[in-house]
Amino acid sequence: MLYHYVGPRSIAARSGAAVCGVPVSTPTDLLPRLSSGNVTVTFVVSAEGTLLVADRHSEHVACAGNRPVRAAGEMCFAIERGRVVVTRVSNQSTGYCPEPDSWDAVADALRAVGLEPTAGFDPRCEFRRCVACGWLNLVKHGVFECVGCRADLPDEYNAQETPGK
Ligand SMILES: [Zn+2]
Incomplete structure (x- = not known):
């Protein structure tokens, strides 16, 4: 991807x-x-x-x-x-x-390049675009709520989609 x-x-x-x-x-x-x-x-x-x-x-x-x-x-x-x-x-x-x-x-x-990876991302960030207002959210503490308008954020990753789609 x-x-x-x-x-x-x-x-x-x-x-x-x-x-x-x-x-x-x-x-x-x-x-x-x-x-x-x-x-x-x-x-x-x-x-x-x-x-x-x-x-x-x-x-x-x-x-x-x-x-x-x-x-x-x-x-x-x-x-x-x-x-x-x-x-x-x-x-x-x-x-x-x-x-x-x-x-x-x-x-x-x-x-x-000869470097050993760690166990995974830390922090492991989830990004979601708000379908209601278009705001790109970094989801914190597993709370899928838009910081801009408080709408629920989608379950599926959508941060690469352009707003209004
Ligand atoms: Zn929003």
């Missing part, structure tokens, strides 16, 4: 088409970011399956250069016994709103 950017257009416009995410091809690529021993980054997995990372406060759409992605979220790394390890991965990206099912793309991308 490819996820398209569904966040505010102003952010996408500001990001432009330049890919600010840096491809990771071996765990040592991450060492410059790990000067304090651990780091949290913004990541995407590109359509080609490449893991791209950027500074934590970067927008996912900028990390991906406005392109569709297989996964997006935040990733934490640390150094344990001299090796780079993944300590936490989330699918928290309000720009792409990827499903928990995007985990497989993350695990494949990590293994491809």
